[in-house]
Amino acid sequence: MTTKTPKKRGRKPIIIDYEQVEHLASLNLGIMDICRSIGVGWDTFNKHRNKKNSELSDALARGKAKGLQRATSKLAEKINEGDFQSIQFYLKSADRERWAEKQEVSHTLNLSEIISSANSRIIDSRIIEHQADALPSAREDIDIKQLNKATKS
Numbered sequence: 001m002t003t004k005t006p007k008k009r010g011r012k013p014i015i016i017d018y019e020q021v022e023h024l025a026s027l028n029l030g031i032m033d034i035c036r037s038i039g040v041g042w043d044t045f046n047k048h049r050n051k052k053n054s055e056l057s058d059a060l061a062r063g064k065a066k067g068l069q070r071a072t073s074k075l076a077e078k079i080n081e082g083d084f085q086s087i088q089f090y091l092k093s094a095d096r097e098r099w100a101e102k103q104e105v106s107h108t109l110n111l112s113e114i115i116s117s118a119n120s121r122i123i124d125s126r127i128i129e130h131q132a133d134a135l136p137s138a139r140e141d142i143d144i145k146q147l148n149k150a151t152k153s
Contacts, residue, residue, distance in 0.1 A: 023063065026066040027063075
């Protein structure tokens with residue numbers, strides 16, 4: 001007599017490659033892009049990320065830190081080479097008070113003109129509605145007997 005081994009019930013365990021997550025995070029990919037790349041849904045990814053002492057959230061943080069460190073070191077190399085755009089970018093981001101380009105917009109708004117204009121439009125529409133009510137409707141103008149004569153001939 002042969003006995004069948006019962007199938008395992010429930011969902012298959014989801015295995016997330018933390019090294020791949022760390023690498024993708026270092027490339028500054030968003031969470032949805034990382035989920036698509038590793039073939040996991042956002043809900044599952046978020047559930048694993050929010051667990052206490054989660055390796056996944058640590059891998060994300062390490063990856064982001066590595067990407068930032070790599071970009072910062074490349075920027076420092078360019079600054080040391082004397083690249084003007086790199087120097088300008090660094091100054092604008094590091095000391096925004098003195099180096100950032102500021103755009104100021106000044107605008108005056110006269111509310112009394114806006115309100116009087118709106119009031120005149122309201123009054124004009126009331127006059128038009130009143131005049132339309134005073135005019136006889138098209139149905140009152142048509143004589144039913146004349147309509148019947150026109151259809152017979």
